[in-house]
Amino acid sequence: MIDHRLHVLRTLAEYGTVTATAAALHLTPSAVSQQLRLLARDLEVELLAPQGRRVQLTPAARIVLRHADALRLQWEAARAELAAEGAELRGTLRLCGVSSALATLAAPAVASLRETHPLAEIQITEEESADCYRLLLADEADIALVLPGPEAPPVTDSRFEQASLTTDRQDLLVAATHPLARHKGIELAEAADQPWIVKKHNNDTYPLVTAACAAAGFTPRIGHEVKEWYAVSALVAEGLGVCLVPRIVPLPEHAVMRIPLLGKSIPTRQLLTAVRRGSSGHPLISAGLAALRDKASAISG
Known part of the structure; x- marks a missing residue:
């Protein structure tokens, strides 16, 4: 497992303040501060520098995040390879997305997956697009059905693999x-x-x-x-x-x-699919993406 404190640091880099980071992660500000202090102590470096009401990441923190992204990519690849060892697809696939995409695309896609892969458990969560990306990064969702917008990360964000669906x-x-x-x-x-x-x-x-x-x-x-x-x-x-x-x-x-x-x-x-970078090779996630593409093609056709 990747150290959860690295995810806290990544979220702080995105939001800029401990308070906003705590809200995004559903933690208290004191819990966020404590986790970052412990991470800095374990790494023996300074990670944060105060800048008015905000905090600025130090050069050391940027190095940590660069390696954390590489670690996550390797972790996703390892999970995909291990899952491919099984003869049948099993495990839990978690989808999240905006309501219209869930109703029209995810619901029939999940119904198809339940027929073709009866050993898999599939869960659906309704959220707005920005929250879906946060669920992906927190490893609380595997596939997101999202809309590009001002609060969503760009398609060039290296943490995700994003593709047009319809x-x-x-x-x-x-x-x-x-x-x-x-x-x-x-x-x-x-x-x-x-x-x-x-x-x-x-x-x-x-x-x-x-x-x-x-x-x-x-x-x-x-x-x-x-x-x-x-x-x-x-x-x-x-x-x-x-x-x-x-x-x-x-x-x-x-x-x-x-x-x-x-x-x-x-x-x-534009409706997009988004997954954590490196996770699309996981057999269950790959099957979920394929089912969504099939339903989108049927609607477009």
Whole structure:
């Protein structure tokens, strides 16, 4: 096992403060400080230097992190090789992701995996994209279904292997009685004067909405902050606003209409798979990724 204190140090490098690191790891600030002090003592080096309210990693800490990344890569390769020794796939596969991807892609993929690999136990956890990456690094998930965004690491981040799974177009969702519901397709700018329904915080959809509206030449006026798709659809059905809805999202039987968007900048979102670098060779993780690709291809086709 890789020393958990190295993960704490890596998280501190990402967040910059002990308080933010503790929140991300669900620890107390004192616990984070103690683990880092013990790691520094065992390595006989200084790892942190105060810088105002933040802390700065020392050159020694950067060296430690570089070797820690290499150790994790080797550890993942070792686990994959050991798992390949078995005649049948067994063990636990943990998936996490955004709700729409779990409903449309992960659920049927897991059903297929249970048929082909009955000895494997598969678990699903719903989280926003940024939290999914943290679950991967904490070894609390194996495959993440995520959306690129301002809080997500770039695809070049060496800690992960990320791959495009599918491109999902977005439609405008309006009440069935809304004047725009008469159209077979509209440009997004035609909804510029509408109240919008989207939660601003802890919601991967919000940056997608604001980026799409900015490309259409306007800033959305947020009328209601709601996140869960059933509730969003219910509010739209009552004429309380409009929203963007991914095409793969199954909607309840509310009095709503999906209006396809036209024009030069049709909003889409890119769904990615992410795993810890080096872990994709694990037979169970490889099977999970293949099942997800199969379901994504079926939807796209």
